[in-house]
Amino acid sequence: MRNVYHxxxxxxxxxxxxxxxxxxxxxxxxxxxLLDADREIAESVITADExxxxxxxxxxxxxxxxxxxxxxxxxxxxxxxxxxxxxTSLERMGDLARHVAKLARLRHPQEVVPAEYRATILQMxxxxxxxxxxxxxxxxxxxxxxAAQLETDDDEMDVLHRSVFEQLMQHSGEHSTEVAVDxxxxxxxxxxxxxxxxxxxxxxxxxxxxxxxxxETHGHSLVG
Amino acid sequence: MRNVYHxxxxxxxxxxxxxxxxxxxxxxxxxxxLLDADREIAESVITADExxxxxxxxxxxxxxxxxxxxxxxxxxxxxxxxxxxxxTSLERMGDLARHVAKLARLRHPQEVVPAEYRATILQMxxxxxxxxxxxxxxxxxxxxxxAAQLETDDDEMDVLHRSVFEQLMQHSGEHSTEVAVDxxxxxxxxxxxxxxxxxxxxxxxxxxxxxxxxxETHGHSLVG
Numbered sequence: 001m002r003n004v005y006h007x008x009x010x011x012x013x014x015x016x017x018x019x020x021x022x023x024x025x026x027x028x029x030x031x032x033x034l035l036d037a038d039r040e041i042a043e044s045v046i047t048a049d050e051x052x053x054x055x056x057x058x059x060x061x062x063x064x065x066x067x068x069x070x071x072x073x074x075x076x077x078x079x080x081x082x083x084x085x086x087x088t089s090l091e092r093m094g095d096l097a098r099h100v101a102k103l104a105r106l107r108h109p110q111e112v113v114p115a116e117y118r119a120t121i122l123q124m125x126x127x128x129x130x131x132x133x134x135x136x137x138x139x140x141x142x143x144x145x146x147a148a149q150l151e152t153d154d155d156e157m158d159v160l161h162r163s164v165f166e167q168l169m170q171h172s173g174e175h176s177t178e179v180a181v182d183x184x185x186x187x188x189x190x191x192x193x194x195x196x197x198x199x200x201x202x203x204x205x206x207x208x209x210x211x212x213x214x215x216e217t218h219g220h221s222l223v224g
Numbered sequence: 225m226r227n228v229y230h231x232x233x234x235x236x237x238x239x240x241x242x243x244x245x246x247x248x249x250x251x252x253x254x255x256x257x258l259l260d261a262d263r264e265i266a267e268s269v270i271t272a273d274e275x276x277x278x279x280x281x282x283x284x285x286x287x288x289x290x291x292x293x294x295x296x297x298x299x300x301x302x303x304x305x306x307x308x309x310x311x312t313s314l315e316r317m318g319d320l321a322r323h324v325a326k327l328a329r330l331r332h333p334q335e336v337v338p339a340e341y342r343a344t345i346l347q348m349x350x351x352x353x354x355x356x357x358x359x360x361x362x363x364x365x366x367x368x369x370x371a372a373q374l375e376t377d378d379d380e381m382d383v384l385h386r387s388v389f390e391q392l393m394q395h396s397g398e399h400s401t402e403v404a405v406d407x408x409x410x411x412x413x414x415x416x417x418x419x420x421x422x423x424x425x426x427x428x429x430x431x432x433x434x435x436x437x438x439x440e441t442h443g444h445s446l447v448g
Binding site: 057064071074078084088169171172173175176177180184188212 | 295297298302402436
């Protein structure tokens with residue numbers, strides 16, 4: 001029985017890693033849809049989001065069953081509770097990628113991002129891809145040091161997010177209100193995507209250290 | 225021992241209701257700060273958010289202890305797991321109120337919302353206040369019928385959110401990029417606030433019916 005239990009915990013972790021892969025792929029493809037004004041890719045991102053949603057529902061159900069049947073304590077209990085939390089963040093990251101894709105679809109065949117903003121948006125997309133990839137590694141490796149790196153990536157994202165606004169203000173009058181609205185939303189989607197990745201990493205830190213304070217980092221095994 | 229346990233479950237529910245009150249008050253005050261360009265109220269909202277955050281941390285800790293010590297099953301287990309989820313949404317609603325207050329502080333003494341948008345933003349604020357108040361009632365009463373009402377309020381919010389964009393497009397050129405950016409963010413904050421309230425209500429439906437499908441509604445007691 002304990003073996004089934006152990007497998008179930010490993011399965012939770014595998015599902016979370018798979019969700020980070022799907023969220024990464026969704027945001028990368030949404031960025032392509034956005035920057036290439038590619039409607040087909042936009043549609044595929046919107047459709048594919050259902051897969052992340054269903055993984056989350058599945059993880060939730062399995063977690064509840066685990067809690068009810070196995071009544072885990074200590075670290076195992078934290079694995080299940082943090083898995084539930086992380087899955088919520090990852091599901092939300094999928095939604096944000098879908099929002100980017102919807103923006104591309106809404107304006108198609110028009111471009112959402114004017115030429116002078118493409119470099120910034122691309123950088124945001126690259127940070128987003130990097131941060132979610134690291135979140136996946138952190139879940140798989142329980143690497144608390146790497147978890148701290150995500151904060152640095154997130155700072156970079158915040159700087160880019162602010163720079164979109166600054167650029168918009170500087171060139172006020174040179175572009176339509178539609179462009180300003182679209183870029184504001186778009187930039188916010190990438191920024192929130194990164195926030196959720198940080199939240200995922202923080203949950204792993206909590207899991208490993210038993211503390212929300214990143215200073216107290218003494219190692220525990222994720223899956224007992 | 226079972227009495228302490230029962231009290232703990234009731235305490236979780238009370239904390240959630242208190243969090244809805246704090247989120248409601250925060251958004252109402254943030255709206256005042258926004259529409260009256262009142263810097264002091266804006267500051268007070270920003271400071272008060274710590275209270276919601278600390279309630280969430282507290283609820284989380286107590287939930288984990290409950291799961292570990294009492295090993296609840298069936299409905300009680302769902303109470304704890306959904307309480308964790310609802311507390312995340314409510315904490316986020318506090319953040320969104322803080323974002324509105326920060327926008328008011330950033331532009332002070334300038335107004336964020338031009339005269340022609342005040343009515344729409346006020347309506348969004350009123351829907352936000354109504355929906356979070358209902359979320360509190362739904363948590364306290366386990367009223368699945370009232371939970372369904374929140375979806376209608378959320379639809380109203382979505383219509384208002386879209387109308388802000390439509391108004392911005394129609395009057396493109398009449399206002400600065402700053403106004404367009406601020407209104408886009410502001411409108412999104414209210415809209416997300418409502419989304420989270422709906423999510424809270426859906427968790428209560430799940431709790432009562434054991435299903436994410438709102439059609440299957442057969443009554444269970446929230447606190448066993």
